[in-house]
Amino acid sequence: MGPGMTFSEPETLDEVCSLLSKDPEARCLAGGASLVAMMNAGLLAPTQLISLRKIPDLGAITSMPDGSVKIGAMARHNDVAAFSGFLGAQRIISAAACRIGHPAIRNMGTIGGSICHADPSADYPTAITAADAVVSILGSEGARQVAARDFFVDWLETTLEQGEIAVSVTIPPDPSNASVHYEKFTRADGDFATVSVAACLGMSDGVVQTFRVVVGGVAEKPVRSPEDEAVFIGRPLKDSDIVEFSAALEALCNPIDDMRGSADYRLKLMPRLISRALKRAQADQLVSDSGETA
Amino acid sequence: MTESNDIPIRLTLNKSLKSVFCKPTETLLSLLRDGFGLTGSKRGCNQGLCGACTVLIDGKPMRSCLTIAATCNGRDVVTVEGLLENGKLSTMQQALVDSGGVQCGFCTPGVAIALTSLLREDPKPDRTKIREALSGHLCRCSGYIKIVDAAEAAAEKAGS
Ligand SMILES: Cc1cc2nc3c(=O)[nH]c(=O)nc-3n(C[C@H](O)[C@H](O)[C@H](O)COP(=O)(O)OP(=O)(O)OC[C@H]3O[C@@H](n4cnc5c(N)ncnc54)[C@H](O)[C@@H]3O)c2cc1C
Numbered sequence A: 001m002g003p004g005m006t007f008s009e010p011e012t013l014d015e016v017c018s019l020l021s022k023d024p025e026a027r028c029l030a031g032g033a034s035l036v037a038m039m040n041a042g043l044l045a046p047t048q049l050i051s052l053r054k055i056p057d058l059g060a061i062t063s064m065p066d067g068s069v070k071i072g073a074m075a076r077h078n079d080v081a082a083f084s085g086f087l088g089a090q091r092i093i094s095a096a097a098c099r100i101g102h103p104a105i106r107n108m109g110t111i112g113g114s115i116c117h118a119d120p121s122a123d124y125p126t127a128i129t130a131a132d133a134v135v136s137i138l139g140s141e142g143a144r145q146v147a148a149r150d151f152f153v154d155w156l157e158t159t160l161e162q163g164e165i166a167v168s169v170t171i172p173p174d175p176s177n178a179s180v181h182y183e184k185f186t187r188a189d190g191d192f193a194t195v196s197v198a199a200c201l202g203m204s205d206g207v208v209q210t211f212r213v214v215v216g217g218v219a220e221k222p223v224r225s226p227e228d229e230a231v232f233i234g235r236p237l238k239d240s241d242i243v244e245f246s247a248a249l250e251a252l253c254n255p256i257d258d259m260r261g262s263a264d265y266r267l268k269l270m271p272r273l274i275s276r277a278l279k280r281a282q283a284d285q286l287v288s289d290s291g292e293t294a
Numbered sequence B: 001m002t003e004s005n006d007i008p009i010r011l012t013l014n015k016s017l018k019s020v021f022c023k024p025t026e027t028l029l030s031l032l033r034d035g036f037g038l039t040g041s042k043r044g045c046n047q048g049l050c051g052a053c054t055v056l057i058d059g060k061p062m063r064s065c066l067t068i069a070a071t072c073n074g075r076d077v078v079t080v081e082g083l084l085e086n087g088k089l090s091t092m093q094q095a096l097v098d099s100g101g102v103q104c105g106f107c108t109p110g111v112a113i114a115l116t117s118l119l120r121e122d123p124k125p126d127r128t129k130i131r132e133a134l135s136g137h138l139c140r141c142s143g144y145i146k147i148v149d150a151a152e153a154a155a156e157k158a159g160s
């Protein structure tokens, strides 16, 4: 710890941004589950810790009049997992949140911390990309909104500039009432994913209305291809299309070898997990189509 | 020795109100062990992985090794020492002893905290629920079965 190191708990977002903009080595502190772990490992020694704990309502989860759900940056994983206001494709968010780490980690970690940490094997980056979410950002220069797909830039890197923080994540409504499935493959329960797949599938009269499939753990950021997704719309869901889709996504992957699996292994897992996620989501759609409750 | 950037905090620790100064980056685990001499909570990994440092903060299990102590200002912290009831082991703690759920004991403080929290939320958990609550608590003596038995026994005892 450096001698000049300080800790503060501002009560306004403006104050946080102003402190961050003046000091490139300052870090805001959310749940601490990634930041403090990195400090303990000697990988990071911030000059300032700026806790977001005292900012009013930053952890709120709110259903908006237009059907979207606004999740405050400080919302804990467990609160998001338990939120019952998600509908249709929005449910991919809670499906992913309940798979993050262990109970104690879900009591601590926040959605803002997870997406700003931007680990490509983490669960939220993949899920919010599949949900077509929008991240609201505030900086000393003003506010801006960025689509989840453009928020993640590289390994542990986001579009956030110095002095900017993520304030909330807005999950748009899904009129198609899609089914979701979050397929996470791990070597041990509660670990980060080797590969994960977030799938949202809406069908009506036997044809696909909504199709979004995003893969985590296979590149520097979540992998998604709207052009290849568009092929499915208005047609029945066919195995041969899924195989082609997986092959097309593979061209966008850039996996690494690490303790969770080799690059090759990840690429072998991916098509299997995509197909499994879509089959499970489709089974749910059939149940809701026939009027039964899942 | 306090320095100028030390932070004064007040917290409820095992039911008693404490005032203390902490360093800006000091973790709650360090404060508990080195500041208060409460060495029940263990430093297994200091990375959030092993669960041996788990304490209750405002009633919920959290990792003290990943909690900056200064963020505990105004909060309620309970360690394994604080689980004692009238100076005696709580039902959950006694069940861990009676069922053989304690071997070397290193994981036990975190396990006792996690299971105490589980039984408060769900007084009759099944074995799957118990195992879910134990996820993130590594027992290197690998006595998990006895630990699950202990949780079941404690639930039964509390319910009778
Ligand atoms: C044992 C263990 C297992 C885990 N398993 C998983 C898992 O399976 N899946 C998974 O996805 N994650 C997992 N995690 C990570 C966990 O989800 C973290 O909670 C999360 O990555 C970081 O959230 P946090 O709130 O703790 O952020 P912090 O650790 O406080 O902050 C992380 C980073 O984000 C910055 N930051 C925080 N909030 C904001 C904000 N609002 N705006 C701008 N920057 C911000 C901080 O400055 C810091 O750089 C695990 C962690 C541990 C310790």
Ligand code: FES
Pocket (backbone or CB within 6 Å): B042, B043, B044, B045, B046, B047, B048, B049, B050, B051, B052, B053, B054, B063, B064, B065, B066
């Ligand atoms: S010491 Fe905190 S989880 Fe291992």
Ligand code: FES
Pocket (backbone or CB within 6 Å): B101, B102, B103, B104, B105, B106, B107, B108, B138, B139, B140, B141, B142, B143
């Ligand atoms: S009893 Fe030895 S680690 Fe669990």
